[in-house]
Amino acid sequence: MDFQAFVDTFSAMTCIISIEKFPDGHFGNIRLVAGNKAYVDSIEDPNNFVSNQMVSNKFIPDSPYENYIPKDLNFEDKCYRCAVLKKPSHEYIHPDRYTFWLDMYFMPLESNEPNKFYCSYSQQVTIKADSGIMSKLSADTSSAVLETCIKLRGTKNFKHTMDEVMNDIRSICDAKLSCILLTDEQERKCTVLCQSTAPEVHVIPMQDYIEKCFDNFYDIVETWKDTIAGSTCLIIKDKYDMGVLQERNPVWFDSLRGADVDSLVLFPLEYNDMLLGYIWAINFDINNTMRIKEILEITSFFLASEISNYQLFNKLEIMSSVDQLTGTYNRNAMNNRIIRFVSEKDPKPNCYSVVFADLNGLKQANDNNGHIAGDLLLKNAAHKLMEVFPECEIYRAGGDEFMIIAVDLPEQLITDRVEKLKKESEDPNNISFALGIFYDDKGEDIRVAMRTADERMYADKERYYAKFPERKRK
Template sequence: MDFQEFVDHIEPMTCVISVEKFSDGSYGNIRLVAGNKAYVDSIENPDNVSSNQMLNNKFVPNSPYENYIPKDLNFEAAIYSCALMKKPFHTYIHPERYSFWIDMYMMPLASPDPNVGYCTYTQEFTMEKNSERMSNISADISSAVLKTSLKLKGAKDFANTMDEVLSDIREICSADRCCILLTDYKERKCSVLCQSIAPELDIIPMEEHIANDFDDFFDVVDTWQGTIAGSTCLIIKNESDMNVLKERNPLWHTSLKKADVDSLVLFPLEYNDEILGYIWAVNFNTENATNIKEVLELTTHLIASEIANYQLVDRLRIMGTVDMLTGVYNRNAMNNRVDWFIRSSDKKPETFGIIFADLNGLKQKNDNEGHGAGDRLLKAAAAVLEDVFYDGEIYRAGGDEFMIIDCEAEESDLEARVEKLRRDSEDPENISFALGCYFDSGEGDIRKAMRAADERMYKDKERYYALFPDRKRK
């Protein structure tokens, strides 16, 4: 067949690709045999959206595909499936290395040589994600994605829902383990959101594996983007793929082999061009790799969106309940908690203590050293209170005033802590508080407790300034 003549009769960007087949079922070089004008322009024409993102801007027939894009195991798997296994292939993806989405189609071609397979590769670019193209999927994949979508959208308990979704994905993959890891690149931290382990396996939880086998697991996670190498995901199906991983990332390869990982699928969870985390499955059914990839390409978009929404709500909750300067609860949270004590039908603590702590010397600090110094004093004061009332709820009630609700400590213990803090406050080298404490031993009237603690705090302030008149606020 004259492949050049063949592709010249196709209008969309199309080329013919060949792949060598070895007797053991593995494959060798993958080459771009011929391309029509539209395809060659996508490489050579500087005005084409993809041209400036190619490794080489001169199309040479029968060149290895790696001359134009980095080695991509997912691309190779699709070519192998189509050219050698004679299975048509379609996907719509956004590889990280490109600024556009690619709608790609592959069709197997007859080959005169049993040791070489051929297929067509047709592509179309879209600058924005096209939902209609994403939904052009098989019934099985559509069913799996719809199931995930319904669970996520009907979620009332985020953690339990994510557990269910991940368990479904592990079953689809027939994997030993699936895990979702959240990442914070600014803080260089990561945490396990959820995991699913095959019930017949005795595998330690991922948190233990991370804690026991790594000094800082984020150092490994930080290499994953480079290892994916601009593709949409990383799929390791066999020893040949594992050797590619060994070349790219020897440190991670070593840790995977140590953990008896023979196959792996890893997808980044991206939302608005930000990586929120990763989802992966290990020791999965490699014979079903193509379907698994298609399912995860779609479900990861849904999962990432749900995680982003959850994190946004969590940030808003924190902003609404946490004092941004000191890190303790704010007045809004305090009012809500007091209202709960008054109005809620939930069972209340049998006993509780209320402590008011007014920070001495804040005005002088602000006047003499500036508000930056005053802010540092407030943060230090909050830290002292968190240390002393470690089992209590600490609120910043106002500018220099804090309130603590302690439902755990006994009355004698609470009074001893307050008294020690009061004595420490008399040392000019220490952070100083005026303190008032009231212990409710069964009445359950938080308003009475707050009034009494507040009155005692003001009496303590008068006592303090009587002892140290030179420190009196002016």
């Protein structure tokens, strides 16, 4: 066949790909045999934005595909399935190495050569994701993705629903284990959002595993992006793929082999160009690789969006309820807690204590050393209260005043802690508080408890300044 004449009949960017099959069943030597003008221009034309992202800007017929894109196991698998197994395919993807989306079509061609096979490859490029193309899925894939979306959009318990979704994904993959790992680049930490394990598999929770078996698992996780090498995902299905992984990432390869991992599918979870984490399944059904890839490719797109929204909601919730200076709950959170307490929307405790703590000396610190010193004093005061009342709710009621709510803790325990703080406060070298406490085990209105504790706190402040008049604020 005159391959050049054949591709020249196409208007879309099209090339012919050849692939050799070895006696042991493996394949290699994937080459771009010929390309039409549109395809060659996508490589050579300096005014073509696609060519600016190629490894080489000179098209040479019958050259290895790696001359133009980095080695990509997913691309190789596509070529093999189409050329050797005679399975046409279509895929719409956004490889990380490109700034554009690729609409890819593979069609098998006949070959008279016993160990060399051919397929045509056509592509169209879109700058932004085309929802119309993305929605053209098989009925099976559409059903699986739609079920996930419905679960996520209708949930009132995000983490519980994510557990359900992860169990569905593991079942689809027929995998031994599947997991979503969230990453924090600034803190260099990773946490398990959810995982699912096959009933016959007995493993420790993934979070425990990465904490106990690694000094910092993030050191391995941050290598995954380079290992994926700009593709959409990483799929390891046989010894050949494992060999490529060993070459690219020997440390991770050793950890996988140590965990008896024979196959792996790994997708990054990205939203608005931000990496949120990864979803993976290990020891999956390799006979179902393409279906698994198609489902996860689309599902991960929606999962990333939902996870991003969940994280944003949590951040907003923290901002609305946590005092940014001290790390305690803020006045807004305190008011909401009191409303829930009074309306009995929160469970009614058997007993509770309310403690008011007013920081002594803040004005002097601000006047004498500036507001930075005053802020530091407030931070240290909050840290001290967290240290003394670790199991209690601590609120910054305003300015230099804090409120502590202790639920279902013995009166004597809280009283002893308050008395200890009072004693320490009389040492000028220590952080000093005026304190008032009220204990209730009769179900009285918490607003009465707050008012009484506040009055007792001001009485303690008067006692303190009567004893140490030289420390009275001016």
